[in-house]
Amino acid sequence: MLKKEFKGAELEGITTKHPFYDRLSPIILGEHVTEDSGTGCVHTAPGHGDDDFNVGILYHLPPYCPVDEKGYYTEDVGPDLAHHFYEEGNAIVIEKLKQCHALLKVSQFVHSYPHDWRTKKPLIYRATPQWFASIDKIRDVLLDEIKNVKWYPSWGEVRMHNMIKDRMDWCISRQRNWGVPIPVIYNEDHSPIIEKEVFDHIVKLFYEKGPNVWHDLSAKELLPDNYHNPLSPNDGFIKETDIMDVWFDSGSSSLAVFEKAYHTYPADLYLEGFDQYRGWFNSSLIIGTAINGHAPYKNVVSHGFILDGEGRKMSKSLKNTLDPNLLIQKYGADILRLWVASSNYQEDIRISENIIQQAAEMYKNIRNKFKFMLGNLSDFNDNQNHVKTFTFLDSCILALLNKCIDQCMDAYRQYQFNTVLTSIVNFLTIHLSGFYLDVAKDILYCDAKDSLRRRQVQTVIYHIVESLVLLLAPIIPHTAEEIYDHFVGKKKESVHLEKYKKVAVLQTLDCEKYLKDYEQLLMIRSDVLKALEEKRSLKEIGSSLDAAVTISSNNPEMLQFIKAIDEKTWQQILIVSKVNITENTQNLDQYTTISVRVAVYDGVKCERCWNKVDRSEIHEGNLCDRCYHVLKDE
Ligand SMILES: [Zn+2]
Structure with missing residues (x-):
């Protein structure tokens, strides 16, 4: 019979009596409990699960955990349950509830439960003593530091901010045999010795003898000479056997690498997959800031992962992996690099033979353009043939080159390699091949070799090669080297020894007007x-x-x-x-x-250049005036 209806929230704080222990249990509210599975009313054990633990903290409930590390009940729960394996607990408890007339109904209920992925056995949660790094004490500094770092892509800042904002204290201890020991020594009563001189002494031992000293020496030997503690009246001491979380190791790499080895802190750039906002970026930020007061990096670039051509994760069982070494053997390293650079690496990217084929086409296109330009510089003398004045059309293409360079430099600074490539390929294809060289071919092939106009075009081409080979060098280093080797303007042993500097003519050109x-x-x-x-x-x-x-x-x-x-x-x-x-x-x-x-x-076609001229202007041999004089002077 329905006596009264009320909201669950009204029960908060009411204490209930345990059916067979002499104990009161409070009724609490938890966001993690939902109505769509079960009654909406659940038993909470703060010592046995994440959600329960967290809600327990809110209500100041101790993380009570009467199950040992082997899964057996401890003495704490009384003679009926003690020393029983936890799985046997259900039947015993049901029996006890029946005996004290507290059982209303028993039914089986299927729900999801964590299992070990390897043995497929169910897991049990146990609250155990651990070491924590407190985030609360430095949270505000961390959040400020996140603002001072440049994040690529920019959503990295938001992601990191949210992670640090909501991060609980960092559990840094692990129960493993191999790793960096947590250098804590306990007294006889199991209280940890937190004293600066003790830590300083242990640090000194680590420096002198390496981390194995923790295993080689006894707890007493790890303490300073003549160390005594009132909590260890018999001079008995115990070593911590837990090791550090490996993220604590990698997160402190900035201290070991930059400070100790290179004396530079912070680093210019941290680069990793976007899973590392939770991992390395995160642990490095916390440790670097905790120790040095600011982030260990100035810039962070994160990238996505490589998927197969259909967007599926690569795995050996699906047989959809592509071995980069085989691709390099087949296409060359530069084509693989070109593909990477042309992709939007900040997201997951797909790869397949077909996609690499497209990169190969792009590569061929770039290569052909340079081949043409280098071929037309074969008679250009770097010491004698440079000109200082340019025609209107030359100035236009130089202004476009200038724009392309600016776009590339800007994109490089933003780690946008695909923009670098798009900019260069557009310049080469649309403006250079599609327009300028179309016009220039007649000049290059038919004007007198040493004419001003031809030297103007060659000087323009020279500046294009000189600029673009450097801009492409980080992306296709082998091809850039090859181009540089065949370039009349080669000044260093390798293109990779060149320092980028904008050519002088571009610095004085009124680029805005010509554009x-x-x-x-x-x-x-x-x-x-x-x-x-x-x-x-x-x-x-x-x-x-x-x-x-x-x-x-x-x-x-x-x-x-x-x-x-x-x-x-x-x-x-x-x-x-x-x-x-x-x-x-x-x-x-x-x-x-x-x-x-x-x-x-209605003119006559010149035999040499195929331009048409007035009949009156045609020379013997059906040559136009220009061609006639070029041939005559040769
Ligand atoms: Zn002609």
Whole structure:
């Protein structure tokens, strides 16, 4: 019969009588107890489980643990249960409850319970005495230090902050035979001796004789000469047999490595997988801050893990592992490095033959661009052929190079290696190959070898190689070395001995202006390419060199921009045989940015450079004026 309904919270603090021990038990509230399994009302044993222990602390309940390390009840629980294995306890307790008429109902209930992964046997929790490092005392300093460190990725700061904010005291003792001993000696009454001179003496012994001294000497021998303690009236002492948590060892590496060996503290960088926010980053921060007052690192970079092509964890049983050594044998170390650098390593990344194949394509692309540039520097004399003045187009590509360098340096500083690569590959593919070299080929191949214009292009290429080989050196060191070996500007024994310094010409160039101009140039070029493509699809022209192009704009600023570059230069930039600039847009078609008309150019094709020129300008042997003079002077 229902007598009364009330909330469980109202029971808090009520004491109940134990059915067969003369003991009172309080009713407490716990967040970990839920209604969806069982009654929502559970027995709590602070000495036998995490949740129970923690809620026990809140209610000042002692971690009572009447089960020994072998799993048998101690004398403490009385003659009925003492010396019984804990599993037999259930039946005995049920019997005792029946006898004292306190048992209402027995039923079996299936729930999850921790088991040893190896023996598959159920585990029992026991509260045991341990050594702890107090976090509370330095928590505020730790939280401040976290702010002073630069975290890559930036969410690392939040993760670390939350971990330290909520971290309980650190249990630093382990019951193992092998490891760094906890250097504590106990009196006869088992009270630990916490005295500075005792610790100083033990530290001195460790320095002199190594950590084995803890095992080699007796407790008495580990104490200073003539040491006595009133709590050990018979001079009997006991050594601690627990060892340090291994995270205490690794967390103190900063003290051993930086302070003792290199005399630098803190370190510039800690780099590890993102599981180490809980591990090494964490323990190092605590120990470094506890001892030196600040974090042992200035920067922390964390990375994800490598998964297979489908995003599954790699394992021997799934047979989905890829041996990096085999990949290196097949593709070369630089391609594997290029893949790593091009990945967003701050998250988990996938690898498969197919993905490596894509990195190999990227590699081939980079390699081919350098091969082309080095080939065109073969007659460039580093002492004589540098020029100081550049054309408009040269200045544009140099400004783009400058931008690419700035992006790369910035990305390197942020450990964003994929941004370095994207920036370099975009520069090489879109701007250099897709535009500048397209225009420059005619100059490189057909202008007089020693002409100013050709030397200008070569000087530009020189600066590109000189800058990019250094920016690529950390990512593809072997290839960078190979490029450097074939580079006329090689000054050191190895590219890796070079120090990066921005080339002088880039420091004085008005890059901002040329980048803006380049944007305009791209828009104009895009309109002209569209107009040429239309003619090509009508089969009126084949190559763009068949075309004469007239350009203009209704926009006065745009017209001014067009007119600031001469027609001959436009002809080269647009790779057509003739360019007319007009102020009148009447007979022109309006495109996105400018007005264009493409006509078939009725000229004669030069045998050497394939540019078309007026009939009146053609020399004997069907050569244009430029080619005629180049050949004549050779
Ligand atoms: Zn020609």
